Amino acid sequence: MNQFEPLYTKAELIVKSLQNDLTDQERLSLNEWLAESEANQALYNELTSEATLVTELAILARFDAKADWQKIADRINDKQTITAPIVGINYGKWLSAAAILLIACLGVFLFLLNRNNSHPISKISKHPINDIAPGGNKATLKLADGTIIILNDSVNGFQATQQNVKLVIQNGEITYQSLGQDNEIIYNTITTPRGGQYKLLLDDGTKVWLNAASSIKYPTTFYGDERIVELTGEGYFEVAHDASKPFKVLLPGIGRVDAIGTSFNINAYSDEHITKTTLVQGKVKVAFGSKTDFLNPGQQAQLFPSGQLLVLNQVDLDEVVAWKNGQFIFKQMNVENIMKQIGRWYEIEVIYNGPVSQETFSGIVSRDSHLMEVLKIMEEGGVRFKIDGKKISVY
C-alpha cells in the first residue's frame, strides 16, 4: 500500500468520529492510532476543535478550482504550442526523426496533389444560429446645445464647435481645444447603451472607462478649484493627480465620491440593490446622505437601499474591475446577479420561469465571447436557458 493511503483512512475516521458515525471496529482502530503518539492525539484534538474547523474551512475556501481553472487551461494551451526543450543530443534518434519527418512531408505533399479541390471544406460556424454577439465600443455624445453624435471606433475626423471650444474626434477618441479665454463651462454627456462601453480622457488627464448602460456628464475644461463629473451606472476612474483640485464624482440621487489622485470603480446601477464604490489605489472619501467614510485600497463601500453604509475589507479587485479589462469574472455569484451583468452587455432581456436557483457559479470569460460561452458556465451547473431573439428564459 502507498504510504499516503493510511493517512486518507485516518482522515475518514476522524471525520466519522466528528459525525458520531464510527463502527466499533473503526473506533478501535482510531483509538489504537491515537494511543500511538502524542502527536496523533494532538492532531485529532486540533481537527475536532471548533476554532480550528472554522479557520481551516475558510482557508480551504480561498482556493477555488473553478476560478483558477482558466489559468491552468491557458498554460496547457501554451505548453502545446511551445516545443519541448531538447535535453542532450542523440544523433541516431535525430537521424531517424529526420527520416520520419521527410516521409511525412512527402505524404502530405502527395495528399495535397491528389486532393480533389472541387469540395472546399465548408467553414462551420463556431456559434449556433441563435447565439448573440457581445457588445463593443459604442456610445453617444451629447453636446451643450443638445446635438447628439454617435461614437464608435470608426468615427474619424469629426469636428464641431461649442461656444469657444472646438471638438475633434479621431479614431473614436474625443479631444477638446479651447479657442478663447472666456472660461465658460460647457458640459458634454457621454452615454453608453446596453451592449456598449467607452473609454474617455478628460481635460485634466483623468481616464474614465464607462461600462454598458451608463453615462457621464463632464465639463470640457475643468475651471475653478474642483473637478466635478456626474455618473450613472458603472465607471472606472483613474484620476490624474492634482491635490489643489479635488476630483468629485456626483451620483445623482445617491451621493458623492471625492478623490485626489486615485483609481476606483463605482457601480451605481439603478437595478442593483447595492451601490458599490471600490478603491484600487490611493484614497477616496464617500459621502452618502449623512454617512461618510474614507476608503483604503482593497476596501469597498456598500450603500444599501436602507441607507446603511458598510465598508468591506479586501474585496476581490480583479472581480470588481474585470469588465474594464474585457472579462467577466464571477466568483460564487448567483444566477440573478450574473444575468444582470450579462443582460447589460448582450442587450438581452431575462425572464425567470419559476423560482430562481440560488446556486452560485464561478468562472472567467472574455467579454468578447458570444453569449452561449458565458451561459455554459451555468449550464454545467444545471441551469437551463431558452433563447428567443433578445429574450432569454431561465429555467
Next chain:
Amino acid sequence: MFNTYYSRLCYYAYKIINNQESSKDLVQDVFLKFHNKPAEFSSELAVKNFLYLSVKNACLNFLRHDLVEKKFAQTQAETTLVQEEALTHIINAEAIVLIKEAIETLPEGCRNVLKLAFFEGLKNEQIALELGISINTVKTQKQRALQLLRVKLTDKTYLLLLFLLQW
C-alpha cells in the same frame, strides 16, 4: 480531476509552506505535470497518491530554496521534522474536505445561506440582499441548516456554529 483535487491540494500546500499564492503556483505546476502523463495511472487512487506526492515534494523543494535564500542553517533534524509534518498535513487536508462536503450536501437554500454566513462572513441583511430573499427567510434557512448539520456534525461543533451564526 482538477475540480476534485485542486482546492484540497492548495490547502495542503498552504499548510506546509504557508503562502497562498505560491501554493496555487505549485499545485498548478503539478497539474500541468499530471496533464502531460495521465495515461500512466492505473486507478484514481494512484492519481491521488501521485498528486499528493508531487505537491509534497514541490513544497519541500520550495522550503529548501526559501531557506537557502534566507541563509538559515538547516539541520538534518529540521528536515525530518518538516517531512513528517508534511505527511500528517495530508490528514488535515482530507479531513477538512470531508467536512466541507458534509456542508455541501445540505439542501441548496440553506446551504447558500450558510455559505455566505460561514465562508463570506456576511450578515443577515447582506445575505438577504445578496440572494434576493427576505431577512426572515435568511433566519429560517439558517435554522434549518443548523438542524440538518446537527445530524452531520457533533453537538460540540453544532454549538460553535450556533454561536457563529448568532449575529
